[in-house]
Amino acid sequence: MSGTDEAKTADFTIALDLDGVVWRGRRVIPGSAEAVLALREAGLRVGFVSNNSTAPIGAVVDRLRRAGVEAEPSEVITSAQAAAAQMRSVLPEGAAVLVVGETGISEALADVGLSPVASHSGRRVAGVIAGLDTAFDYAALDAALQAIWSGARFIATNTDPTLPVEDGARPGSGAIVSAIATASGVDPHVAGKPHPPIARLVRTRLGETGVVVGDRPDTDGALAETLGWPFALVLSGVTADARQSGADIVADDLRGLVPALLGAAGRAVSADPGR
Template sequence: MQSITTVVFDLDGVVYRGHTLLPGARKTIAWLRKQGRRVFFLTNNSTLTRTEYVRRLEEFGIPCKKADVYSSAYACALYLRENGGASPRALVVGEGGLSAELRRVGVDVVRELSGRQVDYVVVGMDRKINYRKLVDAHSAIRQGAKFIASNCDPIYPTEDGVIPGGGTIVAAIQTATQTKPLVIGKPSPYILKILLHKEDIKPKRALLLGDRLDTDVACGRQAGVWTAIVLTGVTAREEIAAAPARLKPHWVMESIGDLPRLITAEGKP
């Protein structure tokens, strides 16, 4: 691990759970920066903007810049900017963070169809989901709109336990339309590869630290970076032992607080 110069952290279940900072997070991130290592944050949670993630981290006492944060909402915005043509229109089933990131790159965001045609249906976590939103998404996709998912996470960790994630909404729309979405967030390596390229980081000098095998580890392995899993999120040690090789992390640790010890240890996995 000593060759690692950049650490990319997932947020929910790794750095914090809901509004509770996880033990060792602040100290570990400060230690990494003091050592001269670069720190970034990569989250599948599309409910907040990158600016709001900066504010949340700073409220926890973790200094952060907007450029340090990569989210699935931001990734969806980059994808539509690159592939959507001039002023694409998107029906958004999601929360404010997703809509705001899309609007920042010129996407015409609508929250209900009302007889309008849209080019895309973009779906993320939506804690105010209702049947009308499902009907609109179904109608738009049946009429030819492209179906994009910020992520397919089935569950989401909070300080009160796990709750249904944005993937449950994606699954409902997929079932109704019989259409598979293009998934932009993890496990797709799309946003991680953008981060590595933009920041000029060699994959074998980077570590992705998350709490999910099917998103964090899968994304990291596809992008060619080192991977580690903490047990403070949604994954149990037994699941790691039973996982196929493509989903096995290079390291497993109880919490983010174990990272400094592992980085200073000799040898590679």
């Protein structure tokens, strides 16, 4: 690749899912740090787009660093941020929002000027955001139900049924969101992958052209479709069979995808006379 092309490929984004791509549960997937480095050295922009809403952005950046990947906070996009942005678009500054979830959601709400409220506070709220919450219980379900019946907006971070861990999977956000939807009879607006709120954050922060890399056709693959970008499937997460995945590129893991991603970026640059 010539020096000119390298400068131009900085406009091409590789949007990486985290769970199942960079790590699986607590285990780092071998070769992922080297793969990120290789993509960046070729002049591509790498971003991290996760439906996991639990951790604050600083904790995700720290975890990436421990996995051997340097990242700016602005390069990390979560479903918590997408849900908070969506909630802010319908509520006034300072409005109280019930959090059925963890600190990632509270931080994202505060960042957009809304007031996160815990389920035991008893405060009246204008919105409810539900996501993965490992302390979820009957009282939280009841608080969400009462708020929604009182007219609060209901937004879910994501509806992933499960969360991949080292030795299998645990219940995901979708199981909690379904409990609230079943009790209240109200379906949420969903903000995370593959829905438009997180796609808007990807376009705004990472760019207009790129490839989505992930382990789930129903979220990562569908996000690629929302963005109009190709989808690259890795088999290092929850999907073991590439058939019917709709993926444009498939590899065992991120390391195995690097040559094909560089090829896709090169073709995008040479196909666009405006660059």
